[in-house]
Amino acid sequence: MKTSHSYPFFGPDGYDGLDALLQELAPSKTFLLVDSNTTHCLSVFVPKLGQLDAAFEVLEVPPGEESKSLEVAANLWSVLLEYGADRNSLIINVGGGVVCDLGAFIAATFKRGIPFVNVPTSLLAMVDASVGGKNGINFAGLKNQLGTFTQPNYVLIDPDFLTSLPQQEWESGHAEMLKHALLSGTNWAEALQLEPATLALYEIQQSVAFKAAIVREDFKETGKRKVLNLGHTTGHAWESYAAVSGNPCTHGAAVIQGLHVALLLSGLQDEQYALAKRYPWIKVEDDALTPLWERQLQDKKNTRGEVRYVLLEELGKPIWDVQITREQWTQAVSALNSAS
Ligand SMILES: NC(=O)c1ccc[n+]([C@@H]2O[C@H](COP(=O)([O-])OP(=O)(O)OC[C@H]3O[C@@H](n4cnc5c(N)ncnc54)[C@H](O)[C@@H]3O)[C@@H](O)[C@H]2O)c1
Incomplete structure (x- = not known):
């Protein structure tokens, strides 16, 4: 078996593959990184792995975006050193996007990189953060400012974990599935109708396969991969502004706001109305306009201080590096505010 994969493995076959990888790597020490809401997932995960070293250590961080910080990262590096972790140690991240981003960053930087799953x-x-090899932590009040591009050695997707996921977190993942549907242009109407109780494994597979295919084409995001940022320019600004305003929202809720803006700027009114029926636009107050715009100026995708957007020429036809002025953005937000 190869020890570097960009594609996920699903369900029972996924556990077999991970067991095979554990046998191949024979890690000197295995660390399971969780947050306190995902610790319970270990009781499902651990018994399914015959090759997992029984002397594994569980590293638990508090749930939420605050754990993607330099302080938490430094603490984890210290703990790895205390346990004598070496370059043959393994970190398995069992959690949401925060645990995956954080654990991957820790692994990618510790002793210049150790294996991680x-x-x-x-x-x-499942549909986004665990696949694609981007990791990182937040810094200076801004999202994902420190990080690397490093592929995990393995990704295991088991939809059984979703049974304990709160509804608003499910909707957060749905936002990224909607983004993939808009970009691929294949199943937008169906994607809008998805519900937790009826979500099928193949729908997760379809969404993640779309992302994996883009990543394969452009791992380091020099071109086409930028399309995956659809909705994320306003989205990231909204997420970090909401956090400092004392009214934090999920990543996905922020992405929904960003998708509304991107659809309007793309002239795709019908799609924006359809999105608003499922996830209404949240009105932006006047005093939030400047801080939101300033956050967009910090976006990593910008060049020469200009704000760059991903837009859609039509469903399934994304364009990237589109310069958007403050006036255009403000007009779009005003139009959405008036219509809401
Ligand atoms: N690296 C990437 O390519 C990429 C892509 C998209 C998003 N992200 C990052 O992912 C993060 C958002 O991910 P997220 O929405 O998973 O956030 P998260 O990790 O904070 O998880 C959301 C909440 O759900 C809880 N949770 C997770 N799984 C659970 C389960 N099975 N049962 C009960 N509770 C559970 C978590 O403890 C947390 O409270 C952001 O930091 C974002 O920047 C990264």
Whole structure:
């Protein structure tokens, strides 16, 4: 078996493959990184792995975006050193996008990189964060400012974990599935109708396969991969502004706001109305306009201080690096505010 994969493995076959990888790597020490909401997933995960070293250590961080910080990262590096972790140690991230982003960053930087596995437990992490090799932590109040591009050695997707996922976190993952549907242009109407009780494994597979195919084409995001940022320019600004305003929202809820703006700027009114029926636009107050715009100026995708957007020429036809002025953005937000 190869020890570097960009595609996820699903369900029972996924456990067999992970067992085979554990046998091949024979890690000197295995660390399972969780947050306190995903610790319970270990009781499902651990018994299914015959090759997992019984002397594994569980590292638990508090749930939420605050754990993607330099302080938490430094603490984890210290703990790895205390346990004598070496370059043959393994980190298995069992959690949502925060645990996957954080654990991958820790692994990619510790002793210049040790193996790691992502086991996503939230829908968002299954269809997006666990796949693609981006990791990182937040810094100076801004999202994902420190990080690397490093592929996990393995990704295991087990939809059974979703049974304990709260509804708003499910919707957060749904937002990224909607993004993939808009970008691929294949199943937008169906994607809008998805519900937790009826979500099928093949729908997760379809969404993640779309992302994996883009990543294969452009791993380091020099071109086409930028399309995966659809909705994320306003989205990231909204997420970090909401956090500092004392009214935090999920990543996906912020992405929905961003998708509304991107659809309007793309001239795709019908799709924006359809999105609003399922997830209404949240009105932006006047005093939030400047801080939101300033956050977009910090976006990593910008060049020469200009704000760059991903837009759609039509469903399934994304374009990227589109310069958007403050005036255009403000007009779009005003139009959405008036219509809501
Ligand atoms: N690296 C990437 O390519 C990429 C892509 C998209 C998003 N992200 C990052 O992912 C993060 C968002 O991911 P997220 O929405 O999974 O956030 P998260 O990890 O904070 O999980 C959301 C909440 O659900 C809980 N949770 C997760 N799985 C659970 C389960 N099975 N049962 C009960 N509770 C569970 C978590 O403890 C948390 O409270 C953001 O930091 C974002 O920047 C990264």
